[in-house]
Amino acid sequence: MKIIIVGCGKVGxxxxxxxxxxxxxxxxxxxxxxxxxxxADRIDVMGVEGxxxxxxxxxxxxxxxxDLLIATSGSDEQNMLCCLxxxxxxxxxxxxxxxxxxxxxxIQFIREELNLSMVINPEREAAIEVSRLIxxxxxxxxxxxxxxxxxxxxxxxxxxxxxDGLKVFEVNTRLKCRILxxxxxxxxxxxxxxxxxxxxxxxxxxxxxxxxxxxDFFKKAHVTGNAVRxxxxxxxxxxxxxxxxxxxxxxxxxxxxxxxxxxxQRLSEVLPKAMIIxxxxxxQQLLLDEGIEQCDAIATFTGIDxxxxxxxxxxxxxNSKAKMLTKINxxxxxxxxxxxxxxxxxxxxxxxxxxxxxxxxxxxxxxGSNIETxxxxxxxxxxxxxxxxxxxxxxxxxxxxxELKHNLLVACINRGGKIIIPNGQDMIREGDTVVIxxxxxxLKDLRDIMR
Amino acid sequence: MNRKxxxxxxxxxxxxxxxxxxxxxxxxxIYKEHEIMYFLISAGSCALxxxxxxxxxxxxxxxxxxxxxxxxxxxxxxLSFFGCLPFYISGQIPHLIDALFETVSGFTTTGASILxxxxxxxxxxxxxxxxTHWIGGMGILVFVLAILPTSGAENIHxxxxxxxxxxxxxxxxKVRSTAKILYCIYLVLTLVEFILLACGGMPVFDAICxxxxxxGTGGFAVTNxxxxxxxxxxxxxxxxxxxLFGVNFNVYFLFYARKPKDALKSEEARTYLLIxxxxxLLITWNVRGYFATLYESFHHSAFQVASIITTTGFATTxxxxxxxxxxxxxxxxxxxxxxxxxxxxxxxxxxxGILFKTAVKEMASMIHPNSVKIIKMEGKPVEHNVLRSINTxxxxxxxxxxxxxLIVAFDRFDLETTFTAxxxxxxxxxxxxxxxxxxxxxxxxxxxxxxxxxxDMLAGRLELFPMILLFSPRTWRKQL
Numbered sequence: 057m058k059i060i061i062v063g064c065g066k067v068g069x070x071x072x073x074x075x076x077x078x079x080x081x082x083x084x085x086x087x088x089x090x091x092x093x094x095x096a097d098r099i100d101v102m103g104v105e106g107x108x109x110x111x112x113x114x115x116x117x118x119x120x121x122x123d124l125l126i127a128t129s130g131s132d133e134q135n136m137l138c139c140l141x142x143x144x145x146x147x148x149x150x151x152x153x154x155x156x157x158x159x160x161x162x163i164q165f166i167r168e169e170l171n172l173s174m175v176i177n178p179e180r181e182a183a184i185e186v187s188r189l190i191x192x193x194x195x196x197x198x199x200x201x202x203x204x205x206x207x208x209x210x211x212x213x214x215x216x217x218x219x220d221g222l223k224v225f226e227v228n229t230r231l232k233c234r235i236l237x238x239x240x241x242x243x244x245x246x247x248x249x250x251x252x253x254x255x256x257x258x259x260x261x262x263x264x265x266x267x268x269x270x271x272d273f274f275k276k277a278h279v280t281g282n283a284v285r286x287x288x289x290x291x292x293x294x295x296x297x298x299x300x301x302x303x304x305x306x307x308x309x310x311x312x313x314x315x316x317x318x319x320x321q322r323l324s325e326v327l328p329k330a331m332i333i334x335x336x337x338x339x340q341q342l343l344l345d346e347g348i349e350q351c352d353a354i355a356t357f358t359g360i361d362x363x364x365x366x367x368x369x370x371x372x373x374x375n376s377k378a379k380m381l382t383k384i385n386x387x388x389x390x391x392x393x394x395x396x397x398x399x400x401x402x403x404x405x406x407x408x409x410x411x412x413x414x415x416x417x418x419x420x421x422x423x424g425s426n427i428e429t430x431x432x433x434x435x436x437x438x439x440x441x442x443x444x445x446x447x448x449x450x451x452x453x454x455x456x457x458x459e460l461k462h463n464l465l466v467a468c469i470n471r472g473g474k475i476i477i478p479n480g481q482d483m484i485r486e487g488d489t490v491v492i493x494x495x496x497x498x499l500k501d502l503r504d505i506m507r
Numbered sequence: 508m509n510r511k512x513x514x515x516x517x518x519x520x521x522x523x524x525x526x527x528x529x530x531x532x533x534x535x536x537i538y539k540e541h542e543i544m545y546f547l548i549s550a551g552s553c554a555l556x557x558x559x560x561x562x563x564x565x566x567x568x569x570x571x572x573x574x575x576x577x578x579x580x581x582x583x584x585x586l587s588f589f590g591c592l593p594f595y596i597s598g599q600i601p602h603l604i605d606a607l608f609e610t611v612s613g614f615t616t617t618g619a620s621i622l623x624x625x626x627x628x629x630x631x632x633x634x635x636x637x638x639t640h641w642i643g644g645m646g647i648l649v650f651v652l653a654i655l656p657t658s659g660a661e662n663i664h665x666x667x668x669x670x671x672x673x674x675x676x677x678x679x680x681k682v683r684s685t686a687k688i689l690y691c692i693y694l695v696l697t698l699v700e701f702i703l704l705a706c707g708g709m710p711v712f713d714a715i716c717x718x719x720x721x722x723g724t725g726g727f728a729v730t731n732x733x734x735x736x737x738x739x740x741x742x743x744x745x746x747x748x749x750x751l752f753g754v755n756f757n758v759y760f761l762f763y764a765r766k767p768k769d770a771l772k773s774e775e776a777r778t779y780l781l782i783x784x785x786x787x788l789l790i791t792w793n794v795r796g797y798f799a800t801l802y803e804s805f806h807h808s809a810f811q812v813a814s815i816i817t818t819t820g821f822a823t824t825x826x827x828x829x830x831x832x833x834x835x836x837x838x839x840x841x842x843x844x845x846x847x848x849x850x851x852x853x854x855x856x857x858x859x860g861i862l863f864k865t866a867v868k869e870m871a872s873m874i875h876p877n878s879v880k881i882i883k884m885e886g887k888p889v890e891h892n893v894l895r896s897i898n899t900x901x902x903x904x905x906x907x908x909x910x911x912x913l914i915v916a917f918d919r920f921d922l923e924t925t926f927t928a929x930x931x932x933x934x935x936x937x938x939x940x941x942x943x944x945x946x947x948x949x950x951x952x953x954x955x956x957x958x959x960x961x962x963d964m965l966a967g968r969l970e971l972f973p974m975i976l977l978f979s980p981r982t983w984r985k986q987l
Contacts, residue, residue, distance in 0.1 A: 058680075081680040089890060097663065102680040 183298030291358030456480030521557030575664025613639030618726020618937030644723025726820030820937025827944030852935030
């Protein structure tokens with residue numbers, strides 16, 4: 057497909073890189089020629105210098121032949137206008153990044169009136185994930201499938217856990233639960249384990265289960281953290297706002313530390329239940345005063361990655377029981393960051409990129425089996441949810457008889473709301489949605505799972 | 508530096524050269540010439556070396572600017588060496604340096620020859636000689652890019668190193684698709700020319716060779732008289748197509764993309780056509796006494812101007828006998844060259860245009876020191892680093908040119924010969940004036956001079972830097 061991406065920011069470049077790898081023709085529009093050149097040196101894309109709202113610039117980028125325009129520039133209004141222009145000029149699908157909390161309530165109206173195919177709000181998407189993580193404090197990452205019925209969770213096996221030394225096939229029988237371990241990350245390697253794979257402490261394992269089974273598993277494996285009753289949010293940005301808003305009615309007490317007085321006032325206005333502290337979040341004395349040693353969860357959501365990392369490490373040294381959440385914007389040092397004890401690392405860009413790629417893939421095969429959702433589970437490993445069509449070629453055959461690709465797992469079948477964690481005898485039927493976990497890149501159709 | 512990847516690219520270049528040699532082999536079969544075995548040997552050794560230096564695709568396929576430059580320069584050197592084998596081992600060009608000179612002149616689309624009697628060569632050799640123009644015109648690595656199964660953005664480094672012009676833009680988002688489009692335009696234009704020539708009564712073999720020579724803006728002819736022996740119609744077709752191949756290929760792409768307005772607006776193409784028109788009219792007036800009618804004088808002037816500015820180097824008449832004014836114009840045209848992004852050589856019209864605008868701007872700022880003016884080309888501001896690279900190019904060009912003239916001057920030819928010999932090879936034209944004029948050839952130079960001229964041709968075709976960087980120790984250093 058021909059895709060135009062407006063804005064060479066972090067999301068724009070991440071998207072360009074991943075969509076290009078999937079074989080799409082990408083044109084980038086940005087006002088910064090130097091930035092465009094650097095990107096074009098690294099990724100096989102074409103750069104057009106100029107304002108993405110301008111019709112002439114869009115025409116130069118070939119809007120008439122374009123299938124999809126993604127507006128990810130810094131300004132919401134510019135993104136909206138850009139999508140509107142693109143839709144009028146090229147009648148293409150449009151995705152806009154709109155992140156200002158003021159627009160959240162009217163987002164449905166904006167979407168319909170501007171003919172947007174999709175609106176992406178990185179901070180809000182990330183906040184949804186954060187609030188989920190707070191529900192399961194021992195999980196590092198939670199994604200949900202099947203309209204929220206199934207969770208894909210990631211957790212790190214603590215030392216002296218019952219899981220340490222257990223083989224994968226023993227987990228369900230020993231712990232009397234029904235989960236499916238999909239991916240194990242060990243020392244930077246991402247593996248899809250078979251039954252005889254032996255788990256070790258510090259492995260990060262991702263598993264699929266419905267809510268009840270997941271809770272059971274956490275309890276029986278004794279990896280449940282303490283339930284979160286209080287959370288300390290450092291930094292008063294958009295993500296903090298969304299998280300606080302979502303936690304407002306859950307009875308969890310929220311405390312926000314923000315440096316800027318005006319921001320504090322504004323936050324207090326929209327978050328009447330939260331306690332807003334005006335002060336420097338990097339001030340150790342202030343943090344101690346505000347009870348960093350006692351709270352159940354600490355989220356470092358300032359705008360500076362380095363500050364977040366330092367704060368999380370510091371907080372971890374004072375309060376080892378608390379659930380840590382760290383926001384990292386730059387993904388370049390992913391492999392280093394993973395070796396540090398930062399709890400759950402939240403990357404709004406990556407989350408939005410996942411959502412958009414899901415959309416693009418779904419758009420690409422509007423016939424046959426669709427991708428409903430897509431998540432990057434670990435570096436190089438994806439979980440995809442497909443809707444099963446009649447001609448997918450995998451229906452009504454027992455899974456063990458299907459010739460599946462290597463490094464690929466059918467993790468879950470959702471049959472009209474009933475969740476099946478499959479074994480070899482189960483089969484996929486038409487109308488199901490299935491979750492596939494794989495380290496194979498660029499899976500676009502359910503048919504692709506066959507060898 | 509990723510040497511394995513460079514070897515991988517080189518191996519592909521050699522394999523493709525082996526495949527390209529099939530064309531002269533077919534010609535040898537058709538004309539039942541015994542030279543077929545020399546091509547079979549050459550193609551075989553090409554393929555063998557190709558397979559030997561890099562049997563399989565390396566794991567690490569990353570390429571950076573440095574690898575781009577080095578692989579392009581080395582590819583051209585290797586390509587020329589293997590390309591000269593048929594001439595050398597068949598004994599039709601007995602001396603290795605001469606054979607190399609002829610081949611380099613072919614691949615770089617120069618068209619300078621060391622042969623005094625072209626007609627003595629067998630047909631398949633002549634075809635191969637002209638075919639090298641066609642291969643070199645668009646660039647062998649662009650071809651490799653179009654078919655090589657790599658996906659990375661790194662390919663832009665190769666394209667940038669091989670394509671002529673101050674800044675290389677892609678036509679479509681993917682390098683590989685861009686390369687394919689360029690080759691398609693190239694192929695279609697060549698075919699149209701061939702059909703027009705063949706329909707105009709030119710023998711098919713000649714039409715093929717002349718089309719190759721025009722397309723690559725090379726200039727090897729198949730008769731001793733150059734293009735002088737053909738009809739006015741055939742010469743006019745050649746004139747038109749020389750001019751067409753000297754136009755930036757982006758213009759054709761814009762036509763293809765149904766944006767004819769943008770295509771016609773191209774500032775570089777307009778300037779280029781304007782220069783051709785002005786030069787033609789001036790020379791027509793200047794040489795009117797040498798021809799029977801004014802039309803004839805116009806016809807030959809137009810042909811010569813087109814031939815020189817596009818750096819093709821065909822000749823219909825011995826322009827060395829023309830008056831000094833006309834010769835001076837032709838020498839100036841040699842340096843201007845064709846448009847960027849075409850198959851022609853020289854400094855390029857866009858560079859000249861930008862340099863000219865810079866000079867005007869600097870002069871204006873002497874009178875108004877605080878004035879601010881942005882230099883524009885094709886309606887867009889020229890970025891500072893493009894300006895800088897053009898200045899660097901010009902200085903490097905002059906230094907290399909002067910050095911070459913000094914070395915070639917040891918050969919005791921007159922200044923006109925020495926100067927135009929270097930100018931004609933450096934700008935990839937072919938014939939110069941005086942002793943290297945259109946009816947003469949380069950065979951009388953010493954081996955040293957020939958080597959310098961070979962280097963000049965390669966440097967000129969690859970826009971100086973890849974060849975120079977090949978000799979810089981910093982390029983080969985493993986550490987930073």
